[in-house]
Amino acid sequence: MAKDFWYELGGQPEAVAQVKRAVDQRENGVFHSWLITGPPGSGRSVLAETFAAALECPQKGCGTCHSCVLAAAGTHPDITVLSTEKVQIAIGEVRDLVAQSAFGSSMGGYRILIIEDADRMAPLAANVLLKALEEPPANTIWILCAPSEVDMLPTIRSRVRKVVLKVPSVEDVAKLLVERDGIEPGLATLVAAEAQSHIGMARRLALSAEVRKRRHDYLQAAMSINNVTHAVRASEKWLELAKKDALALTKERDEEELQSLLHSLGLAPGDAIPPAYRPDVKRLEEAQKRRATRSLRDGIDRILVDLLALYRDVLTVQLYTKAALINRDLEIQIREVATSTRAENTIHIIDEIEKARHRIDRNVRDVLVLDSLATTLKRSS
Numbered sequence: 001m002a003k004d005f006w007y008e009l010g011g012q013p014e015a016v017a018q019v020k021r022a023v024d025q026r027e028n029g030v031f032h033s034w035l036i037t038g039p040p041g042s043g044r045s046v047l048a049e050t051f052a053a054a055l056e057c058p059q060k061g062c063g064t065c066h067s068c069v070l071a072a073a074g075t076h077p078d079i080t081v082l083s084t085e086k087v088q089i090a091i092g093e094v095r096d097l098v099a100q101s102a103f104g105s106s107m108g109g110y111r112i113l114i115i116e117d118a119d120r121m122a123p124l125a126a127n128v129l130l131k132a133l134e135e136p137p138a139n140t141i142w143i144l145c146a147p148s149e150v151d152m153l154p155t156i157r158s159r160v161r162k163v164v165l166k167v168p169s170v171e172d173v174a175k176l177l178v179e180r181d182g183i184e185p186g187l188a189t190l191v192a193a194e195a196q197s198h199i200g201m202a203r204r205l206a207l208s209a210e211v212r213k214r215r216h217d218y219l220q221a222a223m224s225i226n227n228v229t230h231a232v233r234a235s236e237k238w239l240e241l242a243k244k245d246a247l248a249l250t251k252e253r254d255e256e257e258l259q260s261l262l263h264s265l266g267l268a269p270g271d272a273i274p275p276a277y278r279p280d281v282k283r284l285e286e287a288q289k290r291r292a293t294r295s296l297r298d299g300i301d302r303i304l305v306d307l308l309a310l311y312r313d314v315l316t317v318q319l320y321t322k323a324a325l326i327n328r329d330l331e332i333q334i335r336e337v338a339t340s341t342r343a344e345n346t347i348h349i350i351d352e353i354e355k356a357r358h359r360i361d362r363n364v365r366d367v368l369v370l371d372s373l374a375t376t377l378k379r380s381s
Contacts, residue, residue, distance in 0.1 A: 005054065005061040008046050008180065011172030015047060015163050023054045023061060030055065030110070031161045032136040035118075035144045035152065038165025041198025044145040045083075045116050047165065052079045052112040052143060067107060077106040083116040085291035094125040098132045101140045111140045118144040119151035126153050133159045168197050177206050193326050196309060201302070211248075214241045216329070218303050219310050222377060223333050231374035238370050242299035250295050254288045300366055304357045304373075310334070311349050318343040352376045 006016050015036075022030055034051075036044050053071035054061035056078060062068055070076040082089070082097050097113055105111050115121070121129065133142060133156065142160075149157050173192035176199065177183040183191075183206045194215065195202035204211050218241050221234040259269065261284055265277050273281055309326040316323050317338035325331055338346075356373045360366060 005063045006050060008176065009043055009050065010176050011168030012043060012047070012165055015165050018163055019047065019051045020054070020061075023051070026055060026060070030141060032140060033133050033142040033144070033160045034163060035146065035149060035157065035160040036163045036165065037146055037148050039147060039167055041195070041200055041202075042165040042167060043199055044165060045114075046199075047163070048114045048116070048143045048145050049079070049081070052076075052114060052141075055112060055141065056107070056109045067109070078109055079112045079114070081114045081116065084120060085287070085294045087120065087294065089115070089117070089121045089125055091122060091125040091128055094121060094128045098128060101132060101142075102137055105139060109139075111137070112143065113140070114143045114145070116145045119146040126156060130155055130159070168199065170197055173197050173199055173202050177202060181206060183207075190328065193324070193328065194306075194309075196305070196326060211245070214245060215306060217241060219306060219327065219330060220333070222307055222310060222374075223330075223337055225374060225378045227378060228375070231378040232371070234377070235367070235370040235374040238300070238303050238374075239366060242296055242303055242366075245299040245302070246292060246295035249299075250288070250292050257284060257288070296366070297360060300360055300370070301357060304353055304360070308350060308353050311346050311353065314338045314341070315343060315346045315350070318346060349377060 006020070009016050015038075019034075036048055038044050049071070050061075053068055053076070056067045056071060056076060057065055058067065059065060063072075067076065071079055074081070080097065080100055082093060084093070094115075097115070101111060101113055103111060115129075118129075129142075130153065136142070144152070144156075144160065146152055149162060152160075170189065170192045173195070174185065174188040177188040177192065178185055181203060187206055188202075191205035191212070192202045195205055205215065218238050221237045225231050225234050258281075261280060262269065262271070262273075265280065267273065267277070310330070313325045313327050313330075313334045314337050316325060317335055318341075325334065327334060352373055356369050359369045
């Protein structure tokens, strides 16, 4: 198998070796269901899609044949990916996927169905999937992705083969950015550390000076809170930057989806939408609105994760450990905060940030969560 076929999964040698063995031995039969687990940014979806492409490839992963080209473009007729921009994967979505699993392969290989964020399945949806795993059609393979196996029903866990991804090292992520995206090595190492080895976030930071500036701004805002007024301004700043980040991620995609829908309906840009087609456009707009909500929530969580890293750096300085700082470009400010506060206060702040993440995940209003957190930072300064 060509070495380059798996290069995007650098830093995951054990997981890659496990799925490569399955591909190499596919003539003896491939297990019908797999669960790939690992922290955000570790490459769960990349491994799932690469594994699927290798299984479909006549040469077991050449990267150049017709099957591999289709898989890389996301248009392989026998590989279906269910991803969601919503908080939960609905039962109807899983039922549709199960229905597809009953069809045979179009190209003579396997019918492969991938569920990203499988931990987001509603309970009824998970039970529908369980039934499919208990009675899988021939040559059908399910690949599920989740942060950890405990996020899945025990009855599903007992019917899957597990592949565990670890957090890649900063060096592995930096190497990938250099080789895949042509990023300058110094910048690649810096953003890999700032992203805490989250491959997708590291790539965004590396490719966009604007994204790097937004990150710098909201961390700077946190370290500048000295009174209630500063706290309010910091909270507003965090929300504003999270909205900008979410808009940057969704705006272009929303426009492309709308134009694609209009084209499929035979309409040119600027044409009036006939009444018969308005329900289709409305469904798309509602789906995009749900995605925007999810993107904003993800953006806020990303800010909170970065704040955790920031105060971890402060605590590192306060406790005189030899651990490398994550936010190396803010070292001067971090040391100033560390000398003006006590380690007990920093630990309290870290606990409050974790609570804020939990509240956001439980749909508490983002403004209230961020206001409360900003005030806590002021009190602990």
